[in-house]
Amino acid sequence: MTDLPILAVLPDLLAALGRRSNAVLVAPPGAGKTTAVAPALLDQHWCTGEVLVLSPRRLAARAAAERMAALAGEAAGGTYGYATRMDSRRSAATRVTVVTEGIFVARIQADPELAGISAVLFDEVHERSLDGDFGLAMALDAQGSLRPDLRLVAMSATLDGARFAALMAEDGAGAPVIESEGRSYPLALRHLGRSGDARIEDAMAAAIRRALGEAEGGVLAFLPGVAEIERTAERLATLPEDIVIHELHGSLDPAAQRAAIRPEPDGRRKLVLATSIAETSLTLDGIRIVVDSGLARRPRYDRAAGMTRLVTERASQAAVTQRAGRAARLGPGVAYRLWEEAATGGLPRFDPPEILEADLSGLVLAAALWGVGDPRDLAWLDPPPAA
Template sequence: MIDTTPSFSLRRFAQALPIDEALPALTSALAAGSSAVLVAPPGAGKTTRVPLALDGAPWLGGRKILVLEPRRLAARNAAARMAATLGEEIGESVGLRARLETRVSKKTRIEVLTEGVFTRLILDDPSLDGIGAVLFDEFHERSLEADLGLALALDAQTSLRPDLRLVVMSATLAGEPVAELLGGAPLVASEGRSFPVETRYLGKDPTRRLEDRMADAIARALRAETGSILAFLPGQGEIRRTAERLHERLDPNDAIIAPLYGALDRREQDQAIAPAPPGARKVVLATAIAETSLTIEGIRVVIDCGVAR
């Protein structure tokens, strides 16, 4: 039986985010029905604001909220930001489950987990006992695990748990087909904030190595622009060689060089995502791991090498 309680008092946050305007419509949709689709542009705050806003909803009945992320780094970053918003550490009200890393406690009400972990969880417990809502974040990436997870969650909702809430969240996905898949679920949209973007094409020089051209582009941007830089490279090797070239030609005071890729040590990943110290600039050299699900504060310039692996 679905709880039709119209609404509840939304949590107040110290910092306003664009997604806040969409929260009343989302909470009302979930009070009246079992599913919803949320479309919000990158940086609107859906990943870290929506779970906190839904926490405490009457229809949860004291059960947990699960937030699914496509990658470990994104899951850890989301959990850390939500925990910091509450003035806590990961493992208290907000927990984390990922491969080789579990930080939850009896106090945990929101769990952030990777899609692969969720698949194993729901196969072991098809009724999702103790879970009140499952939020599929960054669903536009359309991985096999995300599609399988949603199919299994829909099956659980239909046959075992009609009180289970499902929310599909995306930055770029056309929401109507997903809403139809969810049985005509309400579609909630957030306009977000847009900023002017200038695109500059630097051309190609096939006679030079990719790392040399990227180091040139980064050095040029550091001289011409303010703020930190996010540079995309195809893999760990290219990142390492580009970092070597930048260390050779840049003064250590010019910028902090911060690699970011999946195999990197967790502490180094966290340092790459963290804001640059006051008065300092940062150059984040990243693989496609930073293309979605992550918000790196202070980035003003993005340099894409145009090559993917």
């Protein structure tokens, strides 16, 4: 914990929050922002209540709370707890609660003043989920009218700091932007390509076998969805017994998710087949190799049909960079990619914000519940389309 890069800029962040209500923190993956910032706030003179840390996924929320508790020599539910839709562990002693974005939206709707809350940290805001954007918009609205003392911090690895600083401006001045250096280890990229008529499961299984033979350490393989994960696992059933296969996706039970994250107790080699859930927030022990399908599955609202459907599409440049970086988070690593090197430049630069792609009928109702007739009256990084 003492060598985390984030520790070098924590004094700057604390000083900024001592003077101002809002701040933006840009820190690369592995810098330690998710688990180091919230504990550092607890002894500040203005932090007399609880600190909420927003996480985009249940798995990441639980893992972050358990990590902070472990570093403090406690069990989750003491000073550090979490609350998700499926699971909760907190008590009267809890000072830091990691919550999913949906839980925060429900909480601020029920209590716009956020009584007893001193700070809200929006982690991984670059993912630009609808709940994340809406939660920040409501928090800024509450801060402006009810809680000028409430501290708000936007945190991310690939954040457009200037845009968030302008959004969170106070008295005409943009919020201070604090940037942390990353801890970089050498990362080798190997582009394998993929035949257009090859099934993704066959190509991934072959690439994983090659990676296991060429490089050392655990393997994290990114696939678009649960069906592809299960079919790839079937094709890898004959791997040697010293390699342990784990699946990692949102529909797994918490015990199976924890097993995929923690080190193998008997020192065997770990192979994790994951969806994009493992792109950010989580540190998987022992991973030194990434195998990336280059695909992602996302919800897309079909305006003609009036319904949302899941679409498998190419991952963005930002996403594949995040994925590759998982291999070099704890030491030198290697990333195998199932596309040609020249094709990377043709990938979309970023994932589109959900607010520009989703069905917004629920947002209109939620904004009305908040007391806003037109959602565009709130502060957005990207306002919802007029239609």
